Amino acid sequence: MTTSQIRSPLDEVGRSEAGVLLQETLVDLVDLSLLGKQAHWTVVGPRFRTVHLQLDEIVDAARLHADTVAERAAAVGVAPDARAATVAGQTGVPQLAEGWLTDDAVVSHFVDAYAKVIGRMRDRIERAGRIDLVTQDLLIQITADLEKQSWMLQAEQAAAGTGN
Amino acid sequence: MTTSQIRSPLDEVGRSEAGVLLQETLVDLVDLSLLGKQAHWTVVGPRFRTVHLQLDEIVDAARLHADTVAERAAAVGVAPDARAATVAGQTGVPQLAEGWLTDDAVVSHFVDAYAKVIGRMRDRIERAGRIDLVTQDLLIQITADLEKQSWMLQAEQAAAGTGN
Amino acid sequence: MTTSQIRSPLDEVGRSEAGVLLQETLVDLVDLSLLGKQAHWTVVGPRFRTVHLQLDEIVDAARLHADTVAERAAAVGVAPDARAATVAGQTGVPQLAEGWLTDDAVVSHFVDAYAKVIGRMRDRIERAGRIDLVTQDLLIQITADLEKQSWMLQAEQAAAGTGN
Amino acid sequence: MTTSQIRSPLDEVGRSEAGVLLQETLVDLVDLSLLGKQAHWTVVGPRFRTVHLQLDEIVDAARLHADTVAERAAAVGVAPDARAATVAGQTGVPQLAEGWLTDDAVVSHFVDAYAKVIGRMRDRIERAGRIDLVTQDLLIQITADLEKQSWMLQAEQAAAGTGN
Amino acid sequence: MTTSQIRSPLDEVGRSEAGVLLQETLVDLVDLSLLGKQAHWTVVGPRFRTVHLQLDEIVDAARLHADTVAERAAAVGVAPDARAATVAGQTGVPQLAEGWLTDDAVVSHFVDAYAKVIGRMRDRIERAGRIDLVTQDLLIQITADLEKQSWMLQAEQAAAGTGN
Amino acid sequence: MTTSQIRSPLDEVGRSEAGVLLQETLVDLVDLSLLGKQAHWTVVGPRFRTVHLQLDEIVDAARLHADTVAERAAAVGVAPDARAATVAGQTGVPQLAEGWLTDDAVVSHFVDAYAKVIGRMRDRIERAGRIDLVTQDLLIQITADLEKQSWMLQAEQAAAGTGN
Amino acid sequence: MTTSQIRSPLDEVGRSEAGVLLQETLVDLVDLSLLGKQAHWTVVGPRFRTVHLQLDEIVDAARLHADTVAERAAAVGVAPDARAATVAGQTGVPQLAEGWLTDDAVVSHFVDAYAKVIGRMRDRIERAGRIDLVTQDLLIQITADLEKQSWMLQAEQAAAGTGN
Amino acid sequence: MTTSQIRSPLDEVGRSEAGVLLQETLVDLVDLSLLGKQAHWTVVGPRFRTVHLQLDEIVDAARLHADTVAERAAAVGVAPDARAATVAGQTGVPQLAEGWLTDDAVVSHFVDAYAKVIGRMRDRIERAGRIDLVTQDLLIQITADLEKQSWMLQAEQAAAGTGN
Amino acid sequence: MTTSQIRSPLDEVGRSEAGVLLQETLVDLVDLSLLGKQAHWTVVGPRFRTVHLQLDEIVDAARLHADTVAERAAAVGVAPDARAATVAGQTGVPQLAEGWLTDDAVVSHFVDAYAKVIGRMRDRIERAGRIDLVTQDLLIQITADLEKQSWMLQAEQAAAGTGN
Amino acid sequence: MTTSQIRSPLDEVGRSEAGVLLQETLVDLVDLSLLGKQAHWTVVGPRFRTVHLQLDEIVDAARLHADTVAERAAAVGVAPDARAATVAGQTGVPQLAEGWLTDDAVVSHFVDAYAKVIGRMRDRIERAGRIDLVTQDLLIQITADLEKQSWMLQAEQAAAGTGN
Amino acid sequence: MTTSQIRSPLDEVGRSEAGVLLQETLVDLVDLSLLGKQAHWTVVGPRFRTVHLQLDEIVDAARLHADTVAERAAAVGVAPDARAATVAGQTGVPQLAEGWLTDDAVVSHFVDAYAKVIGRMRDRIERAGRIDLVTQDLLIQITADLEKQSWMLQAEQAAAGTGN
């Protein structure tokens, strides 16, 4: 089946470039949701319960954003791809180690993961501005949410009870 | 971090064997959820809307069962693994082609996928009966749900308006 | 239309035997729901309101279980049959008299009806154990609910204020 | 137990005639609910999911209307009767074949069944107008709902994509 | 303030006659709600709880119908009157004795009260049919509900455990 | 496509006459909903907020009734028509001026509009009584609601604080 | 039936005095609810809608408090009395005129009515403090709510747009 | 761990005396909840269903009040104690016999139990008034609820159908 | 009434140009909602039910967006106009034929209608970017939703069961 | 009152043995709920809030399971016993110290308590398998939930931030 | 505008003194809500998430109590004042430092803040008892809630894992 199934509201160049941006974003978000669940199950430590619950919020948000992004790809005429092998092959999100993970390690890992994903999102926002304002607005709103979650993860990582 | 973090209610052999059963099941279910979403986005054809909605029910069920199975693994003292690369590497679920897919092709694909997964679930139920009744009961309940979805997919695949 | 429409997860003997068990159960449960409604409308006596409400709970449960059982039959590849004539012809549930019924008579009737249905359910659980653990688990769960309702009906039937 | 248990707001002739109208209606509606469920379980074909869901709406409406009608019979002093044998013996609704049914066959069957039931309802409305306006109003409201469902079933039956 | 404030959709005779019908109905329904609450508080006996709860349903229905009737009066251009003295002076509903009341006495009293109110409602339906079909339809629907409650009260009053 | 698509429960004359009544009603109600929204956006004055909110209730009711009427037309075998040009061409509802409107002017306008629509509804109820009681009942219920809203609009229009 | 049906937690003098306080309060609150509904239906003027809605809040609160008070009377062993004739005969709440009432007149009337009821409530709180702290606390909480409503009614009565 | 963990808003004497009052109340309420559940399971007789449901309301209320009281103890700086042995050792609530209990016996038992608990609550209210108004207010509110439940239990116990 | 009633946050040129953009958008969206309802009632064919339901989602979205757009016009100081004659005269949305419409025809019609409306929306987004970023953002968000619906309509239109 | 009040679906030996299993389970679960509440009130430490909330989930689950188990005992014809003295005397759950408890101590205590209860549950599952599959299934489901909670408690106990 | 706008239920001295008490309380509660939000945003440390959530509960409670207190002031005839400058000038609540705050520092700060506010509330309760029991009751209920929150904050502050 060819991509001409869905007529794009963008011209062919726009369709193609927007498709790339959205496909990259989709892979990052799906992988974030898989890693969020992975840590939800394997985290241990005194902060287990609060991190376990927080990770489910991260997963819910990542799934919701992934759905929005994939359906935006379809709407611009590009079939999205978030099959396991594609996600494993294309993701730029740092991977968790297997086995049990301490709560400190989980928070630290996601602080780094969010920083990397946010960096790429900001690059995509800039590129999208030259292609399609509708796609750009969607990326901006997802980034706003990711940066809010990033702040909360960093806030948890700050040293307890120190005076700074 | 060693697996001795969580004390298993099973003996070491039971823990290990239950861990294998649950890990296999987890990978199948997570992949089913990823493939369900993939088809949710890429299906086309006159039955688009009904298949699109049905796939979201399949995804919701697969995610719920995956969570139950992963937390059961943790409860028997085994850290589950559903990272993208693990799912891509270990899954036994038939993979979808990339790009747009007709509604007929999607239904047909999932009829096959469910048949394969159900076959493996029934094998695991038998093995679990020799290891841990609690794990077995959980696998039985998931299988009941998968077989119900399998019937509904097959019912859609039956030839329309023929007399048989 | 042949039964080969839906591929059974069981072998042919299992499919056939499970189909018999499920069809018998379906008829009992549908008849229980019809008799529950009949008494819901025709009961009179000082306990009218509480029995009238209780019967709606009985009807709701019977309808829910009937749906589960019929869909399980479909899932094992057997078309269920709960048409009025089939239910009237195959039911083993004791029938209510026509016309108005006293509350005592209604409670007494359902105590007996539940006892009979439970007896048959326990026999089916045993037979199902040799055929299909998934079907057996479903029958066990329905029986648990029927035995709970049976206790509540019997508890209402006990003599008031006597010392025993 | 005599029917004098519940004092009728109608005179004896009115009570008796209203009782007949309501009893006939009750049997039709209960049978419609049983046939709706039967087809809900046994339908196959590409429209399986949408017909399966629509049938549950038909069943819910038929059950609700049956309850209203049976309680109206009690309110006019007549004990209703919707036991399986009564329904099987008195129903005028066309019966479904056993086994699996194609979606086309199911829609076609219910188009006919609704036409028959609506014809009888309109006759009852006329007779009720000479007996009891309260009963008539209730029959009018149920008929309005049945005729709405009849339109939707017929609309589905219309040839697809033809120019007429 | 004159009644010409609200222009009636009826002619002057219709307005006046409909106003009388609705005002009479309003007083009966408000008094039913006050007596329902009175018995809700003063009933005693082994059936206290079930009668206490049933009376709240009677009160809720009476209040709802009273509101509908009073707003219908306003809609036909007649100011309704349900002040305490008006209700006390115009009601035709049998009054409860003061003090504690046995459950048997309460049920018996409301059986009689409903019979009287229903008799008047049926007379009003007939008169309304010559004046205004909209008002008549409203009275028919309220009567249907009152007759349903009347059946339930009578059903409770029937002798327990007797064979008839 | 011919009207024979949906078989009418009425004879051909009844179908045709009921179709006219329902089509007229549909146009009035859809126009009422459009004018209600128009005033919802353009009203100004000290009573802005309360009128703005009341108009949304008017719009919601008009939309609901329009849907009921259009589906009733379909149910009697007549395809309804509420396209913008049809509504603009056939409506009998007085039109609002463009631009901002004072709250007094809006209330006054809708008092007149409701009076006109109600007059036509009462005429249709009479005609429907000779054709189809089901359609008549539906028109009666909509008229009851319109007359209630008419009273509320008139009540707002009454002079404040004057002694009449 | 004697009042000894319910054993009072208070001694006989306390029971009797608390009974008087609660009976007086009950009559005031029930009458407030009847007058609130009366004005809800008969108010006219530019503030119709907001006063109409506010009166329903007043009615809901008065009904809720009346229920609490009547059940408190029962709890201290005194059968409450809120029959229409009792309310009409014992109420100290100023009565509304019959017929349509301007919004200004309604607000003004309820400002006065609340002032009178609050005055009596404060007297009862003082008397209750010498009898039963539980009854007193209940009266205090009802008074807090009445005084809040009184403020809101007075606030509406203040001259608009004047500089004071 | 010493009680100085939580700084009391009361002085040391107040803290100690309030702690005693609250601890006594806690034990009574927890035991009431345990006995309520015990009777919920073991009651038999024609009033089984209504008493069974009423007991769950008693249990819910007792658990809620117990939680409030225990957290009030913590808030005044005293660690509460509701361990099984403490409840069994300190309770003043009359104990139920083991085995099945008739509905009459259950109602009678709880009438007595409530009378005893209410007597102690009223004594505690008086003592609390000299120590801490906040604690006293909380005890007053719980007593109001217990006395309401006591009335309902007594009302059920009154002889049915007798003329007194 | 002059447009100076509402002070615009934009200068006069901006107010005027934004007003044009928003008025055009409003007309398109209101017409989309009217046509969506028209097809909701007149569609026939095997896909009736799914298209009938989908059209209600289209109508809900169009109404919601129309409301947002009209209130934005008011907020920039321009009175919106969505009266029937205005919509009929200014709409650029392709019109449906009268009478019954096949499901294929309906889907095809809305695919075209959405393409046209989206084209105009994208033009307006560009113009709005030079006038008012707040208005532009609103148009972008509506366009995102329209393009998502457009994809779903096109996906339904794709040939069933063909291989590409 | 003899146990013959409720006819058991099991034979006398089965009834007696199932009764023992269920009574033991009931005591453990009720004690778990009492200890959960005790720690909910007395826990202190930096993890206070998260442990306080988690304990309420533990209490809710224990209460729900206890209710299921007690009603199962009744359903097999054995009156359950969960009075305070019985629980205190028969419990096998380790008891908490009185007074304030650190969060670490609470988590540690419940890790041990769950391990003990789970050990006994697994023994009961085995014994129940020889008596009654319905009872066994119920015990299996409760054990699955307890083992899930046990994992979460152990996960919290793992050393923070250590590398293992 | 003079304070005579709202007629006080208290005499002039009572009105004035109650006004002072309520104004002081209002300022404390509004400042507590502002400081709660401030810390909600600026807290960092391993307990970030749990403290962040707890602070929102503190803010919700403070806002609710502030609203109650301000409306009570109005009800006693005194215009409340919670403008920013008034709050900043009159507050007695200790102020937070600007910038990021560790979780330990936040908990410690609110422990002190609650202690101060509770001290003032208890003084006001005493003064209110001489003026107005209705106002006093309201202050008592707010204090009960503040003291509960104070306990929870102190419990979090207790040393972790120490033996005391």
Place this chain on the structure above:
Amino acid sequence: MTTSQIRSPLDEVGRSEAGVLLQETLVDLVDLSLLGKQAHWTVVGPRFRTVHLQLDEIVDAARLHADTVAERAAAVGVAPDARAATVAGQTGVPQLAEGWLTDDAVVSHFVDAYAKVIGRMRDRIERAGRIDLVTQDLLIQITADLEKQSWMLQAEQAAAGTGN
């Protein structure tokens, strides 16, 4: 504690400038919420109820936007400051007079306040466009909501019943 606690997704200049914009916005929104509540409590006049309710919507919106803005500041690495003294010192929102305020005065005051805040928001949107598109988008969405509220306030201020 230094601002380096939270790593900004912006460079240092962007972080600093965005911080200024967000801090200014936060102060305006918090002050709007405090003034909204102030007027909610002190407004008097015939429009009291509608303005009182509208102000709560204004407060809810202002609080929600303030929270979004403060968390955005944190997300860009700047600790927000909305303590009472900061708000009082930095706010640019016009202040309300103390004491009772007429409804006209309140509406007039908020019309001016919104105009001022909107003017500043539009300036900030422009500045944000040069710094951070994510922050800009957030400011645009808040401005859209403020401008909608501004229209509604102005609409209320328009002269009633005048012909313009």
